[in-house]
Amino acid sequence: MKHVRANLLLLGLSFAICCIAYPSLLWAIGQTIFLTKSNGSLMTGMGQDGTQRTIGSRQIAQSFTGDEYFWPRPSAASYNATAAGGSNWGANNPKLRDRVAQQLGPIIRYKPGTQPRTPQQDIEDWFAAKPDRAADWAREYSVAAANWAMADSTNNTYGLQGNFILAWAEHHPDLIEQWKNANRAKTDHPKPVDLIPLFFVSFARAHPGKWPAVVEVKQTDGSVIKQVEPVAPDASVHANFFDMWLQDPANRPKTADLEPVPADMVTASGSGLDPHITLRNAMSVYQFDRVAAKRTLPGGNAAKIRNDIEKLVRKHSFTPLCGLVGEPLVNLLELNVDLDRHFTVPSVR
Amino acid sequence: MILLPIIIIGVSIALSIPLGRYMARVLDRESPNNAIERLIDTGQQPWKSYCYAMLLFNVVVFVFGFSVLATQEWHPAFLNPDNKGMLSPSTIFNTACSFLTNTNLQHYSGEVHLSYGSQLFAIMFKQFVTPAIGLAALLAVTRGLRGEQNLGNFYLDLWRGTIYIMLPLSVIVGVLLIAGDVPMTFQGNANATMLSGGEQSIARGPVAAVVAIKQLGTNGGGFFGPNSAHPFENPNAWTNVLECVCIILIPMSCLVMFGRMIRNMPHAAVIFGVSLAILTVLTVWGIYHDTVKPNMGLAVGPPIMGADGKPYQVTTLNADGQTEQMLLPEHATRERIGLPVTQDTGNLEGKELRFGPGAGPTWAAATTCTSNGSVNCMHDSLNPLAGLTPLGGMWLNCAFGGVGVGLINMLIYLIIAVFLSGLMVGRTPEYLGKKVEAKEMKLAALTLLVHPILILAPLGLFAAAGWLDASTNNPGAHGFSEGVYEFTSSSANNGSGFEGLGDTYGFHNKDKNPSPPAPFAPHWDIACGLVMILARFIPIIAPIALAASLAAKKPTPFNSGTLRTDTVTFGCVLLGTILLVGALMFLPVAALGPMAEHFGPLPFGR
Structure with a gap:
């Protein structure tokens, strides 16, 4: 009988304290002092229709494929922020x-x-x-x-x-x-x-000498279908x-003359949602040249644009643990938002 | 990259001394101190009653946790904003076992499969009480070693451990985590319109509360699938250091508490030193093979041939199902040119950038030495030899170890070391002034053998039945390592994984699953569940019986012939015993898994 009482008391009391009071306390602290952080560090921005909208979380990578943006690390989870994960592929795979x-x-x-x-x-x-x-x-x-x-x-x-x-x-x-x-x-x-x-x-x-590639073929009615055809490489x-x-x-x-790429450009992160890339990656010919070229107006001053974008990228860089560990990183969403704010993309998307 | 582990281990040691003293003061009290404690107290218990009370409470917690998970479909909306359905029955069983045993092996993915109600009431509740159960077991063993016939009161020990140790630390760490960008909300998924168009749905929830206790109580079951690699669980390098310190803090403090309780600090310091040596070696090993070295699969590789310079001949199955000899094809064995990738910060596959290089292997060593099991990188993608760091930590499972139970595992090695030393000098071995005789040795050997048997026996079954082969995510030896890791993790009550292994069934309703269930998921669920239960309770109960048996003996007076257990020499004997007995048991699987992978063709099976 004493055992039953002790068990029930322990279950009830520790449940009330650990599962109700404790999370409630943290929730209250979070929602009062750290409101933005505790709701997922969401960022708002102007939509194309001019309204404010949530554009993502500054901590969560999102997909960028356009040439005018810096690209994130590859994601084994396809940047799906509701089912994160890594590739789990070993070196021997x-x-x-x-x-x-x-x-x-x-x-x-x-x-x-x-x-x-x-x-x-x-x-x-x-x-x-x-x-x-x-x-x-x-x-x-x-x-x-x-x-x-x-x-x-x-x-x-x-x-x-x-x-x-x-x-x-x-x-x-x-x-x-x-x-x-x-x-x-x-x-x-x-x-x-x-x-x-x-x-x-x-x-x-x-x-x-041909290769069976997927090509888009225009039909007589104007629609486009994909099919496989032997084509030149x-x-x-x-x-x-x-x-x-x-x-x-x-x-x-x-x-032997190939320009090496930074490792973070081709490796998938553990979560598939790594919001950062290294500064090296951002400044490499594989990213920086593409973005700068795309954001230079026809007849614009290419050297100045490059210079300005470089300044912006460096402004966004930081080294973890106040510079104690690792190399400078850039938060990609913040950088790309800032890019959009300061540099126009000449052609319509 | 070597600075990070130094910071983490240094801070942990510095904090563990005051915390250990506090724990000894708060937990090592006989009588109840206030009204609640008086209500809970059932009086002093000899070892059998203590174990009975412990098992009874575990049954209650199991039933409670199972019920919460099984009723997930009907959780109220504010605890289930994203409408998660019921998990498959075998997964519910596995999860209930896994969190009951402080393992936190996850055959599900937190943000995909669990409601906030399940996260808080089934998962987090057990994350609070199960480390306290381990702590209670340690208190009981320590009291026995002190020579007390009554081992205290289980309920009182459990209550004190939960409320005075786990809870206040979790509040502190939880607030720090929120300040460091970890979400704490009950709102459902956030919907965002991405910068370059398209929608993104972002899972969130009461993350900070779960992460704090997950790290502190050597639990390790994360809120999200990728655990502390997920940016919401571990947003930056600061939280990474904090969480990594939390992994080893209480296990280290347990040693300090032990020293205070037996009033023999030098002996505790010897154990501390041995544990620290193991942790350091595993950390350095991991960093060397994973951070100093590049990802082997992308880098240059030597040609693969025998000592005579001829290609290897292997036995293989042909299309008719018969074995035949064949030469390894030329393209698989010739020298491999590295891809043009700059890998000077090591293997980045499965790593996050924000923690800094070396953070992954450091965490891997800490989380497996202490049976925590949280991860901040994907262990499956560690370089082949670096994979030995987490595996080694779990095989030994005593360097600091899980809250409470780690030191109990170490105690077994201590008894064996004392016994071996006694044999060498031809004297009846003694430990803490009590003679170690046949009965104690039987209990110690039983405890020691449970671990390898529970790993190797089911592994052999799964390999022979073909269930392992059909579940792997990687070819060849690495696929085998995935199976080794899964059972090692279950038996060490660790909970980390080579997560590529197909062990997830998902929701009971197959149509609701984003990806089809893994073919042998129920097999893994049930086998791992049983392994976890056996590997938790046998190595708790047998040592309590052992301690009680020692307690009943007359103390032998200390004289010049007594084996001193507080010297560096004894530390070396202990370390040697652990390596000899512990590591040798697993050398064959290490050779078939990570080592074969390292020396074999990379990539494999092309």
Whole structure:
């Protein structure tokens, strides 16, 4: 009986104190003294219609893809602030290296004054130099190739690429035949992923030096549909073949001249919502040049704009723990809001 | 990057001394002091009654927590503004076990799956009382070691621990966190129109209240999925230092309290030194392999070949399901050129920038040494060898350890160390003036063996049944490490994870889940739940019995032949015992997991 009383008392009292009184006290302190902070440090700004609206939280990253803005770190959570998370990919995961390589391929540059052409042009030439490069890629980068085939797939339906492989197999029955010979133990019909190596061999034979890219095709009625077509190397080739181009010993002299990117530009944060980038990242040719070029009025003073934007970026930078640890960082949302306030974007978005 | 751990550990040590003294003064009182304590008190308890009371209260808390979670659908609107439904039954079981045992393993994602009511009443309530239960167990063991037949009153100990230790510290830390930008609101998700168009919904809630006690009580179950990596749980470098200090503060103070209670500060100082040495080594190891070194997957890598310069031959399964020998393909083993990425601040995948370089591994060492289990970076993305830091901390599980229970684990190693020393000099071993004999050694060995058995046995089952393989987020050895980590974390009552592992089922109503349930989520839920329960209560009850058994013995007089337990020499013996007994048990899985990953092809399986 004494045990029952003690248990009930403990449960009731500690519940009342720890779960009611304690959070209420903190809530009261927060809502009176630290009102903005305790509601999530929300920022308001002027909308396009001229009304005040919430534009985000200064602590939570949001997606920026426009050339006129500085870009945040990649997010494994797609900047979803209701389901945050990291990639949880270890160093041994090919997906991690593929993701970074695919991000780098289209944007990578040579160090100024070292090479006459862009890396993208070099990748295109290198791609076209061997007619069945795509077949090599499907064999050596099997994880990336599988992801390519599974893009936009849901449970039982396939995305554009997956359906393209299936359609290809229908017109090239030898593909299925080969697969069945190699996999006699399996009885079911092959999925697009299973056919990747065979598909790329067959594709490279039919369209040497071409790549099955997703292109937008204008219909007769004016609407635009996406479909896969064999095209000359495009941005998706830059993305998918960058790592393979880099690894080719023949390209060693060129790859040594690549301008490295700061690590935070290509690594996803633990929360997927990291609101900062390093000052180095912001000032690198990969961010600063793009933003400055986009915000320079036609015929405007480019050097002055660059100078002013640089001042603004540096004004926003801070080093954690009063400068004791790490390197200078920039809060991206605050910076981009300030950019909009001080520098116009010439063309309409 | 080495400054940050020095600040954190230094501040913790400085604060732990006054706090430990305060704890000894407040907790080590026999009789009730006021009306409430008199109501709660049921009189002095010998060890069996003490354990009975403890188990009874745990049952009450389990039932209460389970009910709150199970009724989430019907929580009133102000406690459930975003209308969360019911979790899957196995996840409710797992979560109820996990928070009851001070583990805080989370097979759900806080902001996605829990209402504010569940966060406060099921999660936070247990975060207050379970460290106090650990503290009570430590008080009981310490009183036994002091030679007292009655170990005190469980209810009184629990009440004092909750109200005089956990609560005031949480209020202080909570206010500091709010001042440092952590939200404390009952409003639902905030809707924002982003600068470049598009909508963003931002989850928030009574975060500060949960984070404060989560850090202080070696709990670790965060408000948000990414835990203290989330900007709302840990907004800047200052809160990071504060939260990291909170992780180790009370476990350190427990040692000071222990020294005061047995009136043998030098002995406590030896234990403190050994714990500090382990924590320091793990921190430095983690920083070296994760912050000094770049992310191995993106960096240059040597060609992979045998000593004879020929490529490796491996055994593999062919399409017909038969084993065959094949050479590793050339493209997977040749020298790897690094991607053009400047990684001079270390591996940034899964890290936040605002804490500074080195903050992730430092936290990883602190959170696993102390069975806290909160994280400020994704441990799954740590470099392969750096992953040994959290794993090692949990395998040993005694360097400061969880509130109360950490020191109890250390006590087991102490008994073993005393026993080994006794064997070496051919004398009946003694600890604190009492003879350690067969019965004590059996209890100590039982406690010690529970940990590896509860890790390795279910791991073997899951690996053999194929459940592990189907749940991993990473290929090869790292996938295996994810399974090792999950059971290690459960058995160490830690709660952190290689979170890529597919162990989340989500809402019971499948249609409400943002992503489909992991294939073997119920398996993980149930297995980890059982492991946590066994790994919590056996290593509490057996040492209490051990202490009571020592208490019943006549003290042996101290003479020149007595093994001194307050010298540096004994510290070395203790450290050696921990490493030999503790670490060797896990060497095989370490070799199959992180080490195989480090030496194998990176990336794996291309």
